[in-house]
Amino acid sequence: xxxxxxxxxxxxxxxxxxxxxxxxxxxxxxxxxxxxxxxxxxxxxxxxxxxxxxxxxxxxxxxxxxxxxxxxxxxxxxxxxxxxxxxxxxxxxxxxxxxxxxxxxxxxxxxxxxxxxxxxxxxxxxxxxxxxxxxxxxxxxxxxxxxxxxxxxxxxxxxxxxxxxxxxxxxxxxxxxxxxxxxxxxxxxxxxxxxxxxxxxxxxxxxxxxxxxxxxxxxxxxxxxxxxxxxxxxxxxxxxxxxxxxxxxxxxxxxxxx
Numbered sequence: 621x622x623x624x625x626x627x628x629x630x631x632x633x634x635x636x637x638x639x640x641x642x643x644x645x646x647x648x649x650x651x652x653x654x655x656x657x658x659x660x661x662x663x664x665x666x667x668x669x670x671x672x673x674x675x676x677x678x679x680x681x682x683x684x685x686x687x688x689x690x691x692x693x694x695x696x697x698x699x700x701x702x703x704x705x706x707x708x709x710x711x712x713x714x715x716x717x718x719x720x721x722x723x724x725x726x727x728x729x730x731x732x733x734x735x736x737x738x739x740x741x742x743x744x745x746x747x748x749x750x751x752x753x754x755x756x757x758x759x760x761x762x763x764x765x766x767x768x769x770x771x772x773x774x775x776x777x778x779x780x781x782x783x784x785x786x787x788x789x790x791x792x793x794x795x796x797x798x799x800x801x802x803x804x805x806x807x808x809x810x811x812x813x814x815x816x817x818x819x820x821x822x823x824x825x826x827x828x829x830x831x832x833x834x835x836x837x838x839x840x841x842x843x844x845x846x847x848x849x850x851x852x853x854x855x856x857x858x859x860x861x862x863x864x865x866x867x868x869x870x871x872x873x874x875x876x877x878x
Contacts (some may be wrong), residue, residue, distance in 0.1 A: 621861050623680060626659070627716055629857055630682070633850070634728075639721040640749065643685040650704055650714025656680050659854070660866040661847035662818050663840065665704055665715055669866050674711050676864060684729075684846040686717040718846075724749050727749035727849040729797035729842060733815065737766075737793070745794055745803050752796035752803055754811060760789045763833060767811060770837055775845065777817075777838030777870040782824045784833060797842040817842045820863070840870035851854050 629648065639645040648665075650673060651718040655808040660678040662669045664685045673681055687708075688701045697706045724744075730753050734742055745752030761769070764786040771779060793815060794807040800816030801823040807814045808830045817839040819827075827834045851863050 622652070623654040623656050623760060625855070626680065626767065626858065626861070627652070628654060630716065630718065630807055630850075631855070633775075633853065634718055634721050635726045638720055638724055638749070639719060639757075642689065643720045645719040647689045647717035648683075648717055649708045650680065650716070650798075650862070652710075654714055656861060658864065660864050661851065662866040663844050663846065663868055665706070665708075666868070667704070668803050669868060670707050670711070670713065672866050673713055673878075676714060676866075678864070678866070680714045681866070682715065682847070682850070683717050684719060684722065684771030684843055685714055686719055686773055687715060698786075706869050715864040717762060718808070718850075720749070722846060723797065727853075728793050728811045730795050731847045732845050732848050733770075733795050733797060733842065737769065737795075739793075745796060745806050745841070751808075751877040752794060753837050754792070754794045754807070757790060760791045761815060763788050763790055766790050766837060770815065770835060773845075774837050774841045775870075778872045778874055779838060779841065780819070780836040782819065782834040783828045783831065797846075798839050804832065815842070833841065838870060838872070840868075840872075843862065844868065 636646045637646045656679040658678050659680045660673050662683050665683050665687045687704055692702050695705045697703045734753045739755045741754035744750035790812040792811045794811040795811050796803055796816045799818035814834045819836040866867035
């Protein structure tokens with residue numbers, strides 16, 4: 621199967637024109653005429669992912685994050701992220717990114733989290749572009765129960781809570797995978813819990829002062845499952861291609877002092 625056939629199918633599902641103007645979704649590197657026998661999914665293109673892709677004989681990496689969202693002036697093995705491109709070209713591995721265009725898609729990570737919470741339909745937090753999801757839960761749960769549910773299916777990351785009240789009931793939630801702190805103002809007073817990642821200190825203070833509970837489940841934690849709806853559609857369309865999930869973990873660790 622040629623690379624251009626796979627990417628054409630992906631773009632029929634999740635058009636690249638739906639990405640934010642600052643983004644760099646789509647082809648990162650590769651020859652559209654390249655024959656593809658094995659595809660690997662990865663949230664981000666890192667050296668550990670690339671080394672694994674080479675060992676596994678992966679021809680194409682479908683990533684959520686672009687290799688870079690800014691331009692590069694040279695492809696040399698001495699600076700970052702340029703040396704990622706150098707490695708990809710040297711090893712003949714193609715990369716196709718589905719970033720903010722996937723974030724606003726019903727196939728994206730926000731929609732996946734909503735579905736795992738039993739939410740069948742939702743409204744976006746903001747309309748243009750339609751980021752996030754706002755909806756009532758199928759039935760009320762406590763904050764503790766909601767946190768336990770999320771941590772049961774989200775990939776391991778550094779999970780943090782803001783304005784946490786374990787026994788308070790949660791009837792309505794907002795969800796924005798990845799970095800959603802910029803949408804805090806839009807959900808204050810409208811939901812019981814906001815589920816997102818990458819919340820900074822002053823955004824957390826704002827949430828506390830405004831009475832909003834936030835579950836910061838990590839950028840990695842809320843986006844790593846981006847591939848789940850895509851892989852079944854791709855496997856059905858291209859049964860002759862092998863699809864695998866490349867191993868990754870959050871770059872953040874917690875050190876406990878005794």
